[in-house]
Amino acid sequence: MKPAPFTYHRARDTEGAVRLLAELGDDAKPIAGGQSLVAMMGFRLARPRHLVDIARLPDLDYLRRDADGALRIGALTTHHTVETAGDGALGAGYAVLRDAMRWVGHLPIRTRGTVGGSIAHADATAEWCLLAVLFDAELTAYGPHGERRIPAAEFFHGFYTNALEPDELLVDVRFPAPARHAALTEFAERHGDFAIVSAAVTLDFGPEEGAGPGTTPLRGGRVALGGVAPTPVRVPEAEEVLAAGGRADAALFAECAARAAAAVDPPGDANGSSQYRRSLVRTLVEQALEEAVNR
Template sequence: MKPAPFNYHRVHTPDQAVTLLAELGDDAKLIAGGQSLVAMMNFRLARPAQLIDIGEVAELRYVHRGNDGLRIGALTTHHAIESEYRGTMANGFEVIVDAMQWIGHLPIRTRGTIGGSIAHADATAEWCLLAVLLDAEIVVLSVRGRRSIPAGEFFYGFYSTALEPDEMIVEIHFPATARHAAMAEYAQRHGDFAVVAAAVNLQIEDGSIQGGRVVLGGVGPLPVIADSAGAALSSGQPLSSTSAAECASETANSLDLDDTVPGGAVYTRGLVRHLVTRALCKAAQLEESVR
């Protein structure tokens, strides 16, 4: 299929982009890598009357690491993270690099942008899970100025966010390192969207687990923080493959699922148990002996 007719605008600075967004109103959409929006336009699931191309806004392609954490420009591509900036991610942000392997195929990672992924707000998207897992802040810009939105408040539901129609994402800020974090997911084929994904971040002191967070994708309309897993990970004891499997089972059993989820509730719970166990063992550098 072909997209509905639209007017095309190309900009070269963030200010130009948000000025156009304010002038053109709700009928305008931003396009960067186009890996999600173009497909939706071709199927006429999205019909923007005005398309603003921000692909040439070079100042939004960067990765900065400093005392306040990690800042990534919204137009940085997935492939740049796994190649050009791999060294910058060392010693605390390896989970971000590792997560890139799950994003589509190389052509998609080469064109797709971080800001675009977060704005699209797919509940299984790796960047959305990472943002919630690591308490990221989504920095957005409009003609009114900049504001930062905590990731936990940014995602509303299926493809719905706190982003106002005249705002664009300009940066993702990860304030703290995550030295014991990992992600695992399952897709029917490598490169497909995940059926279920699990991301974990552990707090480990002197070999003992002092707390942690588990975030799940594919079990609801937005990334889900598994509260029961956080409680189970506050034992103050070393994590073993057995206790990881027990935590994963508790997490799966606590989910409010019905058979409207892809594959049904029983199948989804089984995937959650397996993936949370795998992610916990990887984060704690354990051999996964319980499958």
């Protein structure tokens, strides 16, 4: 399929991109890596009359550490940059971001697709959306009225919809605190496909972890799921099991996974019934917890 006709504009800087978006109105869309938007346009699911190319904007391609240990990722940073980042660039406690990239499509897609594009696209099973919700990331939008910070929990409004105004760009994603024991896993029919269900978890053993997670009692943790609702979700019912403490062992993980499966009411579709997705939740949460504890 061919896209509907459009006019191409290339922005030179962030100010210019935002100005163009404001001038062109609702008929304009930014394009970053083009790995989702071009396909949507090809299928005529998106018909922007103007494309504002932001791919070459300076200063939005970075991995930075704040003094408080937070990690900030520029919106134009590609999946592949994160996938190949060393521990020095990423910082201790963010390795799960790097490891999660192997689940994102295929290498050519990861070399062009961007972190900001992925989050702005707001696919319910996209890895970056899930990681943003898991880490309580803070998303910075930039528009004609300046910067606006949006917590991940308020950013995703539904299938492919988000809190950005049409003339705003997502410019920065801030992961506020590291998670040493964290993992993301998922199930897709074929390697490189979007997940049917994905699960991401963190485990917190507190500062006195010295003796190792096998002996130190658990202090808490987070459980986030993709593919069970129109947006990625945290699962408080499962997190209560982790917050209750105790040994991080197979029995506790099984209980946590069962609670997660019981708490969700996934939609059924051609990729899997509601019951199938619920059973995937149980398997994947248990698997993610095992991976996280062994980190």
